[in-house]
Amino acid sequence: MKGYNFAYLDEQTKRMIRRALLKAVAIPGHQVPFGSREMPLPYGWGTGGIQVTASVLGENDTLKVIDQGADDTTNAVSIRQFFARTAGVRTTTHTAEATVIQTRHRIPEETLRENQIIVYQVPQPEPLYRLEPSRVETKRMHALSDYGLMHVKLYEDVARLGQISISYDYPVMVNERYLMSPSPIPAFDNPKMHQMPALQLFGAGREKRIYAIPPWTDVRSLDFDDHPFRPINAHQPCGLCGATDSYKDEVITDDRGGRMFVCSDTDHCERRRAAA
Amino acid sequence: MNEQPIIEARGLTLSFGTIPALRDVDVELYLGEILAIVGESGSGKTTLLNVLSGQQQPQSGIVTYRDPAGAVHDVHAMPAPMLRTLQRSDWGFVHQDPRRSLRMNVSAGGNVGERLMAQGARHYGEIRTQALDWLQQVEIDADRIDDLPRTFSGGMLQRLQIARTLVTHPRLVFMDEPTGGLDVSVQARLLDLIRSLVARLGVAVVLVTHDIAVARLLGHRLAVMQRGRVVETGLTDQVLDDPRHPYTQLLVSSVLQA
Numbered sequence: 001m002k003g004y005n006f007a008y009l010d011e012q013t014k015r016m017i018r019r020a021l022l023k024a025v026a027i028p029g030h031q032v033p034f035g036s037r038e039m040p041l042p043y044g045w046g047t048g049g050i051q052v053t054a055s056v057l058g059e060n061d062t063l064k065v066i067d068q069g070a071d072d073t074t075n076a077v078s079i080r081q082f083f084a085r086t087a088g089v090r091t092t093t094h095t096a097e098a099t100v101i102q103t104r105h106r107i108p109e110e111t112l113r114e115n116q117i118i119v120y121q122v123p124q125p126e127p128l129y130r131l132e133p134s135r136v137e138t139k140r141m142h143a144l145s146d147y148g149l150m151h152v153k154l155y156e157d158v159a160r161l162g163q164i165s166i167s168y169d170y171p172v173m174v175n176e177r178y179l180m181s182p183s184p185i186p187a188f189d190n191p192k193m194h195q196m197p198a199l200q201l202f203g204a205g206r207e208k209r210i211y212a213i214p215p216w217t218d219v220r221s222l223d224f225d226d227h228p229f230r231p232i233n234a235h236q237p238c239g240l241c242g243a244t245d246s247y248k249d250e251v252i253t254d255d256r257g258g259r260m261f262v263c264s265d266t267d268h269c270e271r272r273r274a275a276a
Numbered sequence: 277m278n279e280q281p282i283i284e285a286r287g288l289t290l291s292f293g294t295i296p297a298l299r300d301v302d303v304e305l306y307l308g309e310i311l312a313i314v315g316e317s318g319s320g321k322t323t324l325l326n327v328l329s330g331q332q333q334p335q336s337g338i339v340t341y342r343d344p345a346g347a348v349h350d351v352h353a354m355p356a357p358m359l360r361t362l363q364r365s366d367w368g369f370v371h372q373d374p375r376r377s378l379r380m381n382v383s384a385g386g387n388v389g390e391r392l393m394a395q396g397a398r399h400y401g402e403i404r405t406q407a408l409d410w411l412q413q414v415e416i417d418a419d420r421i422d423d424l425p426r427t428f429s430g431g432m433l434q435r436l437q438i439a440r441t442l443v444t445h446p447r448l449v450f451m452d453e454p455t456g457g458l459d460v461s462v463q464a465r466l467l468d469l470i471r472s473l474v475a476r477l478g479v480a481v482v483l484v485t486h487d488i489a490v491a492r493l494l495g496h497r498l499a500v501m502q503r504g505r506v507v508e509t510g511l512t513d514q515v516l517d518d519p520r521h522p523y524t525q526l527l528v529s530s531v532l533q534a
Contacts, residue, residue: 148394
């Protein structure tokens with residue numbers, strides 16, 4: 001597209017973000033501050049993810065963008081079109097064909113490969129945000145790996161509700177060192193982050209933080225020995241493809257109480273139906 | 277108490293601008309002993325506590341701490357992670373205002389369990405059992421375990437703070453006016469509780485108080501501070517019955533005889 005640099009951001013900015021990314025990869029799970037730029041979309045729509053994608057995207061890359069698992073929702077369509085126009089890269093909805101996947105709130109069902117990068121959009125990078133309001137204090141807690149407070153939250157859940165009640169943005173320990181927010185993905189997706197072959201990058205635009213998980217890194221969801229981590233999912237199979245092992249959304253189909261459970265990963269669902 | 281001191285300070289000096297808070301203070305404390313530090317407001321008691329516990333850096337002087345293995349550490353030269361580990365395991369801090377150290381939006385059980393979890397306890401059942409045990413030891417009803425501290429009275433909050441501090445079996449506890457702001461009958465029960473717990477667990481306590489009666493009841497040894505200087509030190513009864521320094525004499529004679 002004329003008048004714009006490749007992938008919208010100027011090269012200086014991309015270099016700055018890549019430096020932050022390198023540092024983030026070197027210290028898995030550690031939040032690295034970066035000079036987040038104004039992007040032509042509002043905060044909360046993926047300004048962090050889009051900047052990370054812009055700085056890792058090359059001419060030969062194939063981009064897939066998903067929003068809550070779906071390729072056809074506003075956020076996904078807009079960002080995909082944005083890069084199709086400003087970078088001229090190929091885009092796809094097929095997980096296997098993509099080299100870079102930008103995601104909001106899901107990890108694709110299909111296992112990712114070593115030569116793929118997944119970019120998460122992160123609204124709140126600080127996992128201790130709701131427990132400790134002071135950023136100075138949370139930074140110190142990260143530095144000293146003083147994470148008792150996070151377990152107090154889990155303790156409170158079990159004491160009051162009999163189980164850990166976090167269903168999304170479930171905190172994880174990365175490489176047995178840093179407590180990290182996995183972004184608001186369902187807890188169901190947490191186990192996929194563990195020893196993932198693909199590179200995982202996280203961008204928080206409003207909060208101006210980048211963090212990363214290198215391939216083949218340990219990612220453990222916090223839990224108690226006697227209350228182990230349980231991924232939560234709907235019991236019903238997908239109403240379209242019949243899958244039982246994928247994460248489902250409940251969709252209201254009419255105004256008379258009709259509803260069905262369908263795969264949240266549209267690409268996964270479509271491929272299953274095409275194969276059947 | 278024939279071994280070496282668990283914590284030892286030599287020549288502590290610290291002034292805030294022109295105001296001297298500590299002037300060449302020497303302190304030592306042995307396991308199982310309660311050292312009461314008395315003096316009027318502004319005499320440097322709390323500053324001394326903060327410096328001893330590593331929360332404040334002195335301008336000169338050294339504080340050394342002897343760990344369970346017998347190794348001696350300079351508290352102010354210790355790496356931050358180590359100091360933090362000490363502060364949440366082998367040391368404890370009881371504030372005058374329990375709201376400063378308690379988490380008011382976390383249940384009593386969670387408050388007591390936090391230090392255990394910070395140390396790596398990951399078994400919910402065991403954490404809860406220990407929390408229950410400690411609530412009983414500080415005379416809080418077991419069925420209050422899931423209640424928020426904001427529903428507790430002042431005396432209960434202070435006892436909860438003590439349970440939360442002692443749950444990791446610290447060897448050294450710093451107490452800053454633990455009975456301040458409580459009414460007399462609650463104070464008496466709390467003092468009794470502290471005295472019996474300390475005796476049973478054999479912890480060393482540095483107790484800061486402006487209340488001579490509290491010092492007499494709890495303290496084995498007494499240090500009297502005036503304008504940043506320790507003016508008199510010795511066994512509690514000795515100092516209080518036969519005060520030598522004019523300031524101590526003033527302090528002792530100013531206590532109302534009930």
